[in-house]
Amino acid sequence: MVANTQMDADKVKIMGSKVKVDSIMKVADIEEAEKQKMKRKVDKILAYKPDVFINRQLVYNYPEQLLADAGVMVIEHADFDGMERLAAVLGAEILSTFDDPKSDVLGSCAGIEEIMIGEDKVIKFAGCQRNEACSIVLRGSGNHILDEAERSLHDAICVLVSAVKNHRTIYGGGNAEIRMSLAVHDLANTVEGKQALAIEAFSRALRQ
Structure with missing residues (x-):
């Protein structure tokens, strides 16, 4: 499941307002109400029966624990542009509400694993349902070489896009x-x- 929703409401947030209570028990009641609200939201997510929950925003400890107890892997704070491409290759919709459980809004892939590229850790999605996007890793000895490689790759992709959109071709090479x-x-x-x-x-x- 690919989502863009708040999963950090398990803590009391007070912004520009004040809440006065006359006992510590009432503070605990407020926190418990927040937890129950989050639990209902997690239950709605679990109604979709996902194996992996990928969220654009942060996922705090309590909802992450609930999802983990249900056997759902959590990936949080995903890149926004990457989320759109990921949804495209997985065949998923980016959800923000969870009131209408349908299996067709969930994407699928053959496997998910964390790999190392250089000194960075990335999450690899293999065997995706659709081939509408992909990741290209550029490696070089310096920033200048990488910049040149990125520009060359961008030019090549633009040529490919033009060839797909317009099948008429002018041959080169004299x-x-x-x-x-x-x-x-x-x-x-x-x-x-x-x-x-x-x-x-x-x-x-x-x-x-």
């Missing part, structure tokens, strides 16, 4: 000049005299 040279050469064969020599010379110039 293809246009050679075709013109052949056409001019054929024309030279149909002309007599010194004019044919001039046309043939122009044909050779195009080939060079």
Whole structure:
């Protein structure tokens, strides 16, 4: 399940207001009410029967414990742009409310694992349901080389996108000049005299 929802309401938050109580027991009652509210939210999430819960925002200890007790792995504080790409490859919808449990809003993949790339830890999703996005890892000896590699890769992807959108292609590598040279050469064969020599010379110039 891919979500963007608050999972940090298990602590009392007071912003720009005051709550006055006359005993510590009432503070405990407020905290218990917050916990029960969070538990109801977690129960709604569990109604979808997910194996993994990926959230854009933080997941505090109490809801994480409830999800872990139900056998659900939690991934919190995911990158926002990465969330959209992840939802695309998993075939999932990014949920913010959980009032209508449906299995078709959940994505799927063959496996999830944490791997090391250089000195960084990343989470790898393998065997995704759709192939609408992917991750490309660039490695180099310095920032300058990585910047150049990123620009080159960006140019290549732009060419690929243009080729997919528009199937008409102009061949490079001197293809246009050679075709013109052949056409001019054929024309030279149909002309007599010194004019044919001039046309043939122009044909050779195009080939060079």
